[in-house]
Amino acid sequence: xxxxxxxxxxxxxxxxxxxxxxxxxxxxxxxxxxxxxxxxxxxxxxxxxxxxxxxxxxxxxxxxxxxxxxxxxxxxxxxxxxxxxxxxxxxxxxxxxxxxxxxxxxxxxxxxxxxxxxxxxxxxxxxxxxxxxxxxxxxxxxxxxxxxxxxxxxxxxxxxxxxxxxxxxxxxxxxxxxxxxxxxxxxxxxxxxxxxxxxxxxxxxxxxxxxxxxxxxxxxxxxxxxxxxxxxxxxxxxxxxxxxxxxxxxxxxxxxxxxxxxxxxxxxxxxxxxxxxxxxxxxxxxxx
Amino acid sequence: xxxxxxxxxxxxxxxxxxxxxxxxxxxxxxxxxxxxxxxxxxxxxxxxxxxxxxxxxxxxxxxxxxxxxxxxxxxxxxxxxxxxxxxxxxxxxxxxxxxxxxxxxxxxxxxxxxxxxxxxxxxxxxxxxxxxxxxxxxxxxxxxxxxxxxxxxxxxxxxxxxxxxxxxxxxxxxxxxxxxxxxxxxxxxxxxxxxxxxxxxxxxxxxxxxxxxxxxxxxxxxxxxxxxxxxxxxxxxxxxxxxxxxxxxxxxxxxxxxxxxxxxxxxxxxxxxxxxxxxxxxxxxxxxxxxxxxxxxxxxxxxxxxxxxxx
Numbered sequence: 001x002x003x004x005x006x007x008x009x010x011x012x013x014x015x016x017x018x019x020x021x022x023x024x025x026x027x028x029x030x031x032x033x034x035x036x037x038x039x040x041x042x043x044x045x046x047x048x049x050x051x052x053x054x055x056x057x058x059x060x061x062x063x064x065x066x067x068x069x070x071x072x073x074x075x076x077x078x079x080x081x082x083x084x085x086x087x088x089x090x091x092x093x094x095x096x097x098x099x100x101x102x103x104x105x106x107x108x109x110x111x112x113x114x115x116x117x118x119x120x121x122x123x124x125x126x127x128x129x130x131x132x133x134x135x136x137x138x139x140x141x142x143x144x145x146x147x148x149x150x151x152x153x154x155x156x157x158x159x160x161x162x163x164x165x166x167x168x169x170x171x172x173x174x175x176x177x178x179x180x181x182x183x184x185x186x187x188x189x190x191x192x193x194x195x196x197x198x199x200x201x202x203x204x205x206x207x208x209x210x211x212x213x214x215x216x217x218x219x220x221x222x223x224x225x226x227x228x229x230x231x232x233x234x235x236x237x238x239x240x241x242x243x244x245x246x247x248x249x250x251x252x253x254x255x256x257x258x259x260x261x262x263x264x265x266x267x268x269x270x271x272x273x274x275x276x277x278x279x280x281x282x283x284x285x286x287x288x
Numbered sequence: 289x290x291x292x293x294x295x296x297x298x299x300x301x302x303x304x305x306x307x308x309x310x311x312x313x314x315x316x317x318x319x320x321x322x323x324x325x326x327x328x329x330x331x332x333x334x335x336x337x338x339x340x341x342x343x344x345x346x347x348x349x350x351x352x353x354x355x356x357x358x359x360x361x362x363x364x365x366x367x368x369x370x371x372x373x374x375x376x377x378x379x380x381x382x383x384x385x386x387x388x389x390x391x392x393x394x395x396x397x398x399x400x401x402x403x404x405x406x407x408x409x410x411x412x413x414x415x416x417x418x419x420x421x422x423x424x425x426x427x428x429x430x431x432x433x434x435x436x437x438x439x440x441x442x443x444x445x446x447x448x449x450x451x452x453x454x455x456x457x458x459x460x461x462x463x464x465x466x467x468x469x470x471x472x473x474x475x476x477x478x479x480x481x482x483x484x485x486x487x488x489x490x491x492x493x494x495x496x497x498x499x500x501x502x503x504x505x506x507x508x509x510x511x512x513x514x515x516x517x518x519x520x521x522x523x524x525x526x527x528x529x530x531x532x533x534x535x536x537x538x539x540x541x542x543x544x545x546x547x548x549x550x551x552x553x554x555x556x557x558x559x560x561x562x563x564x565x566x567x568x569x570x571x572x573x574x575x576x577x578x579x580x581x582x583x584x585x586x587x588x589x590x591x592x593x594x595x596x597x598x599x
Binding site for chain 2: 254
């Protein structure tokens with residue numbers, strides 16, 4: 001809640017700044033040739049606006065991490081996302097971790113989203129998670145930050161910039177009738193990594209993961225958000241990771257991960273959503 | 289803090305200085321008679337911009353002995369008004385029906401013009417929910433495309449009546465048949481068939497020249513192509529492309545594209561290629577066959593991957 005309030009304060013400041021720059025710009029070009037105006041008009045392109053807008057990060061950082069130091073410029077955590085998203089509601093993000101650093105927790109922050117913390121992942125002792133890919137909604141041109149916490153309690157940060165807009169306000173399902181019918185189905189795939197010491201799997205969950213940012217046009221009230229809040233994934237006796245998620249994870253959440261653990265036994269997953277529904281599956285004998 | 293008044297004044301000044309007038313009514317594409325009593329205007333094969341006022345879809349109307357039915361209302365109020373004016377230059381019969389072929393803004397953002405003119409608005413049974421879920425999003429995204437002036441004038445107008453399967457409408461001496469389809473281009477695709485001239489208005493179930501856009505279900509779209517082809521039409525009006533083309537061969541290029549999209553996506557999934565790496569390769573061989581390919585194919589590939597990985 002604190003994060004949200006500060007976030008809103010940041011937004012109104014941003015708006016004030018934009019308004020101020022509009023006025024300055026109008027006063028500045030008054031009496032000048034129209035050609036100059038055309039150049040000035042080009043200055044408020046979405047790219048420029050995003051670049052000039054006050055970043056949300058200076059407010060987010062203390063809310064999320066207090067006064068703890070965030071170490072930059074290392075390979076402890078790396079982030080990959082497309083520079084320009086093909087679909088703002090399905091933006092692939094891949095996190096990679098330095099296996100020597102024993103990362104235990106990572107927070108994925110989409111700075112300019114209405115609810116910036118997309119997810120927090122915690123990695124179990126012995127899971128040895130090396131990469132983790134998911135898909136997120138992106139609502140505006142934004143930095144995406146990943147903050148990794150190592151077993152010794154240090155925080156490492158990295159970021160990337162993504163051009164996308166409208167991913168949170170866009171309705172979740174292309175076909176709501178199918179989405180409602182299939183909700184809670186899970187699928188697990190395993191992949192060959194070409195490295196005998198490294199395993200790879202993908203967990204997929206059918207869920208609208210509705211952002212709650214669409215308005216019901218009859219009542220003019222926002223449709224309640226409905227998304228997966230908690231997820232636990234393990235293999236045999238070995239827990240692998242947990243996720244605490246928000247509205248920025250795309251519809252039909254997908255988590256593809258590489259890991260060093262050689263745990264035997266079937267994968268299992270348990271997810272809970274905002275309506276208290278629990279989806280649980282043991283993947284014995286049906287991995288594809 | 290800047291006073292709201294000053295801010296408003298600044299915005300007005302900004303607006304007055306740089307607002308570019310959208311296409312004037314006279315410059316909207318002209319309607320041509322593609323079959324007796326069937327008129328279509330060509331939508332530009334382009335993204336929507338303030339200059340084209342959203343007039344990028346093929347829009348048509350059918351004139352019966354008693355009444356006129358309009359098929360899609362255009363991409364803005366100005367676009368709808370241009371169509372209504374064009375109808376009035378051809379006939380003074382009442383515009384009794386507006387038929388929405390699906391939810392996309394370039395097809396329904398002129399609805400209010402025809403509703404105000406007394407037309408009964410008809411759409412797919414899932415159109416009201418689809419529009420309701422997207423109204424805010426469309427107003428926001430369209431403001432970025434056709435500009436705040438044109439987008440701000442739009443009052444998203446749902447249908448008065450919906451069609452679950454089929455609806456026959458008598459325009460006086462000629463009957464048009466509305467058919468609601470399963471999820472394909474969107475989850476609310478509706479076609480209009482004029483029995484007298486054997487003309488099929490396919491909406492965006494048929495794209496020609498313009499890269500097809502997938503906003504529904506790839507499997508659903510492919511599965512319904514045989515039923516579409518079985519319609520005994522002589523000509524089709526695609527949602528985007530020429531105003532008229534011979535049926536059913538007009539759908540061949542789109543069918544090939546969708547099959548390629550599905551085949552390439554299925555191969556990437558089977559090979560374990562992650563979404564981000566797969567998208568640039570999917571249907572890449574179709575690039576030369578379509579306009580606006582780079583605007584739409586990557587999004588189609590993303591949607592196809594997300595759909596087909598659940599097979």
